[in-house]
Amino acid sequence: MKGPLITLLTDFGLADHFAGAMKGVILGICPTAQIIDISHEVAPYAVTEAGFTLAQAWRCFPEGTMHVVVVDPGVGSARRPILVEADKHYFVAPDNGVLTMLYDEAAKHEVREITASRYFRQPMSRTFHGRDLFAPVAAHWATGVGMTEFGDLIHDYVRLPFSRPVRTEEGCWLGTILKVDRFGNVITNFVSEEWQRFFGQRFAMTVGERVVSRSGSNYAGMPRDSLFVIAGSAGYLEVSLNQGNAARAAGVKAGDPVEIRVV
Amino acid sequence: MKGPLITLLTDFGLADHFAGAMKGVILGICPTAQIIDISHEVAPYAVTEAGFTLAQAWRCFPEGTMHVVVVDPGVGSARRPILVEADKHYFVAPDNGVLTMLYDEAAKHEVREITASRYFRQPMSRTFHGRDLFAPVAAHWATGVGMTEFGDLIHDYVRLPFSRPVRTEEGCWLGTILKVDRFGNVITNFVSEEWQRFFGQRFAMTVGERVVSRSGSNYAGMPRDSLFVIAGSAGYLEVSLNQGNAARAAGVKAGDPVEIRVV
């Protein structure tokens, strides 16, 4: 039998002691925990990016997994720490909207404010709640402490406006770039299921300085010198370049606008 | 008793959800698996670099380890996924030559084309076979599914021309740079066992803008301002600089030529 599974997703990077300290705290409380890194390389303070990365990863893990999400520009302020159950997965995070995509996608979710300070590390710092609050709460949960022990249900938790494309005129929609991945693929917020039907028609996607009207179903079959749109593995339309960096070619970054025009 | 050991070697980086998603898929299928990262920081699409890194790492692991290697510029195209047994280690990878050094070094190897789509994640994307094909195949193997269940033996798998130094004239050999490591050590394809006998003679190694004729047996004993040749821990001659970056000093990168002249 394996112990409880705990994933970590933070903006702490890998050069400092931050991630290692969290792991030590977890294993000190729950020696049987299995700790898996989702990523520690979320851009500093990038709450939306962390939410997207979590949304792509959590369902790949088995039910019963605890996910610790710490991207926390408000650490030490009045922002609340929360403990969430959603579709038999568990989450601890600051209540800053980082779980918005989770709330949107899970069939069911329940949010608690974590108030039981007896589960915090003492003395608790004002600047490193990853080590002093989120890691120990996850670890105590993993040892079998019940959800209700950590605090009461709340309903006024933070949900960020999750931006979906808006129709700006007949045949024209304005969306945004959710993320640029390591390979330079430009991940938009146009959901593939809804939008790839336009691949058969004439369409033009404007992304930065470039207009893209070619679509593809994999990278390798495409020419190396021109951008194309593809239904990516994340569930959204992406702009890509075969073995090249599409984001650099188009001069765009996360948060930039993307327009689709269908004729 | 520990569960089956699965290593990961990819060019996915650590900032995205890619590596985390693969780990989730593996643990969902085989909860007792132990997952160890070899590296996710192979340069994007760098098949030869990944092959070198694998060649340096796999024999350090115990027999029975499954190694998942995903550097896959041809994802979604007709390139075949393969499952390999070599000297009691196991490998899944795209059939793009990334395992060439393994084939050269193992006493014995057998290659199968993976065709049993019942072991793939559904629906399967065209762009993320790390999550949808390689991770689940490795995990099903780890639960005890026999090699023959995944597909038949093949013999026409891809082997890249593994470049060895060539003699260009009397006393002169032309080689190449396999890799530059984090410390700036320039790893050549001159095998130490064959070449370090020249350390006692007059030799000159030309690497980029520099000619190196000094050799050393460790870093710390060498002056800080001049390049030297050393029989490195990877089994090849390296050009190094004590606490400095030899590749930067010489202005070279992986793939560049290196010449040895013996007089």
Added chain:
Amino acid sequence: MKGPLITLLTDFGLADHFAGAMKGVILGICPTAQIIDISHEVAPYAVTEAGFTLAQAWRCFPEGTMHVVVVDPGVGSARRPILVEADKHYFVAPDNGVLTMLYDEAAKHEVREITASRYFRQPMSRTFHGRDLFAPVAAHWATGVGMTEFGDLIHDYVRLPFSRPVRTEEGCWLGTILKVDRFGNVITNFVSEEWQRFFGQRFAMTVGERVVSRSGSNYAGMPRDSLFVIAGSAGYLEVSLNQGNAARAAGVKAGDPVEIRVV
């Protein structure tokens, strides 16, 4: 029951095979070991930085943990490998002063020179003792080999001068920057417990081009455009910028001087 816990802290980076090879060697000798990365992204050869990172992390782990620390500019030279017991934690490292902060902080410590070459990997390289000496020694220890088997106690191990602030004139102290973290927080060597009492008075901390006289107790409550001093989670005064990079704003890096003047 979980197996023995082994942490890794090196300057090997994550792009090469180095960390993966160490893990393979450990698991080959001690298959039940649990391996946890503290960091592999210590700056190359940065012994003091590694010592600081270790000092921040080791106490977070449970007693009985073995910590493998390899930042080793003197690899292959006469520098000794050591095995240390301190407050029921265990350490292997080169004897180059990287454990100085540990010696200062632990209630009790014992240092042995590792001489038992029967526990080394053969053949042993002159340049990669992480794989060939430190990893196998840690793993053999983890299988139950007694401390005394590895070598005798020594007392002339290396301690680096651990720089504490010095008083340069009435009301003025000169310190140094121990580290800049991922977020740009400037971690000084002014211990918070001793120095935060000045927060109520008029003080001026000079760091690079900036003079800081404001203090805060968390990041989020502070204005985004001005530097402030905070008692950080590492136990030292830090100079920070709310959601900004204080080190870049002040133009400083690890090792630079910091002055406190109290009036």
